[in-house]
Amino acid sequence: MEKRPLELCDAAVGWGLTGVYESFEIVVALIRRTVDAGATVRPVVSRAVAQTDTRYGRAAQWLDRFAEAAGHRPLSEIVAIEPLGPRRAFDLFVVAPCSGATMARIACALTDDPVSFAAKGHMRNGRPLLLAISTNDALGLNARNLGALLSTRGVFLVPFRQDNPTGKPTSVCADWSLVLPAMEAALAGRQLQPLLLGPAQGE
Secondary structure, eight states: OOOOOTTTTTOEEEEEEEEEGGGHHHHHEEEEEEEEHEEEEEEEHHHHHHHHOOOTTTTHHHHHHHHHHHHHHHHHOOHHHHHHHGTTTOEEEEEEEEHHHHHHHTTHHHHSSHHHHHHHHHHHTTTOEEEEEEETTTTTHHHHHHHHHTTTTTTTEEOOOESSSOOOOOOOOEEEEGHHHHHHHHHHHHOOOOOOOOOOOOO
16 A cells, blocks of 8 residues: 655645646546545635636536545635635645646735635745646746745745747646645645756657
């Protein structure tokens, strides 16, 4: 039997989900693995996730999938999320996937969306925030926000790479296989290294 990661056993994890729809299938599996590792996971979804049907599936279906994986219905309203910060509800808050819009909101302290609101309340408690960024403009206009987050105490990133340097040179995506190790590292107050990854195997 696989040994549970000690850093995840009994951890209370908030899990923000934003509108990077093509990654949702992977993220559902990651939430299940986190629960299997002994953590409690409470999903928080952005308005885009809660309300938008796409070619990847209907919003209501994804909310059901997230609920099934985590064992808790996703929170999607700021009024329901507001008490979590004062209660110090989470040991770790993960945003995976973290869109460019959400990355910008967190970097600029904008709390007009459920996920950025939850992240701000969590950061106020001095507890770790982990971002798995996936955005086409991380090395473009959003580069300033990426830089701000990299230099913010208590903010950690899942190691990432350019996912299509030729076709989309400003696009960056987290390595999904490193989300759980990055969670363990963040709970220990460490940035998982190396942060900047080379091309994926086979590229």
